[in-house]
Amino acid sequence: RVRRAVREAPAALPPLAAVLEALAAELADVEERHEIWSLRATVLQRSPRLLVRGLGAHMADELELAEAIAERIGAEARDPDGLPALELYPRLLAGVAGTAVRVAVEHWCSKPPGTAVFADVFREVFSQLAAGLPGPPAPDPAGT
Template identity: 40%
Template sequence: MILARLEGVSGLRERKKRETREALMTAALRLALERGLDHVRVEDIAAAAGVSPRTYNNYFASKYEAIAARHTDRVRGAVAALRARPATEPFWDALTEALTEPWARHAGEGCAAPGPELLASIRMLSTEPALRAEALRVALAADGELTAAVAERTGTDPARDLYPSLVAAAATAAVQAAVGHWLRADPPVPLVPLLREALRQLAAGLPAPLRPEET
């Protein structure tokens, strides 16, 4: 009984932390879009989320980190998903499912057009120098986490073998290319099939497409 009660309290505490983090990320993006990034302070974000600046600092080190956090979460979600895939599943199938899962959850499995919040956050990440620097920092850290997960999955050693680092870098680039294509597509196309196709081509060794006269 006592153990169950303690587990309930712990679960409630973790849920509260997730809700606070989500509120801070949402407030940071909303205020940046409304006022411009240069006119948003940490104190403003904390107030909009209903917490103190001290609480804010328990979650994020800067306003840039709060705005880039969704990207961080997607990468970490993919790493966790890869580690949770069945051990008997073929490697590239497992990697494809793991990398598409966070995007499918955020953008929607059949979503053709980017949602306004997602589109705004990605555009902001790609145009604001400070956010681009934060996104690069996140990407470098994420590559290391994905490399470790790939190494575990394939029984390789990232300190000795090139394969896990190469796969992580190439797969990350494939996802970025697919997302970029999705953002530019006119008419809109669904994201998840694009992600799957990009990773399928990568797994196949990126064969050159047939020319019209060869089809």
Template identity: 60%
Template sequence: MHGMSEKSAAQGGLRERKKRATRAALAEAAVRLAAEHGAEKVTVEAISAAAGVSVRTFFNYFDTRDDAFVVIDAEAGARMRQAVLDAPAALSPLQALREAMAAELAEAEQQHELWRLHARVLHASPHLLVRTLGAHMADETELAEVVAARIRAGGATASAPPPAFATDEERRGALDLYPRLLAAVAGTAVRISVEHWCARQEEAAFLDVFQEVFALLAAGLPAPPA
């Protein structure tokens, strides 16, 4: 045993640290260039040059050019899953997810500049927003599993009148379905919150919009007054 004592900060060997640095450099370069010249006009060559690596290396890190505009923070998903697991047992799944996402979003918003740049790039070219959605979708399955684990562990079971099932099989199907649906809807909620917040030129605090969206979901999307 040598000096592998610190595991709080930049853990891992030189190799992993360099890889993370390169990946981050590529992603940041991509976003900055896209914010300046428009995403469509940014070539892989330009991104690679800005990050100080070869074009070939770019494709060692990202399967697609667009992926560089999309991932930004690769560990966000894992952090969120942990937060869901760590949430107080009294919270319903929807509430737990809301808290976990709010914390993650609040943290992301602290890196102000890059975050807003990223939001602007996505807003400027919707097809990238779709890719972002797709990236989140990859996490969606894992997030659903965490939610399922939480439910099995028995956190805030059936706060509302528990839906009655006709057959056991039907209930089993629902238990499989519910976590997936919850994870997917939560992701959609984030997206709509960002879009609405962007559309209104940030006249309201982002977290307020986010909370309102979750309130609507928890209320079952009731019809608003005309």
């Protein structure tokens, strides 16, 4: 579903925004399942075998997302020009998007239920990415 959404997103959207929208749609029901996600994280941490299987699935997802991104930006898997940027970028965006989702879920799960809205955390993470990770406003602009 995510891959199809990435491919079919409006042409005007930059690649990062297309991935954001596709993932947001997929994660829309996370909000109601704080307990399940926290439990899932705990189980995965305790069971190496499940963790490896989950990791394998994650790597496969990442590769498929990278392929969808490459298709979207017109950089086919077999790059006709041999430019490294065209292969590197889809991989990077897919990897970073996966990490962004993971960090958002971890951060949200670390809060007591009801204190943080997952959609807010998720949007904050992607706006940091789109802005080039400038960081939060400095707390002491006069310091140092």
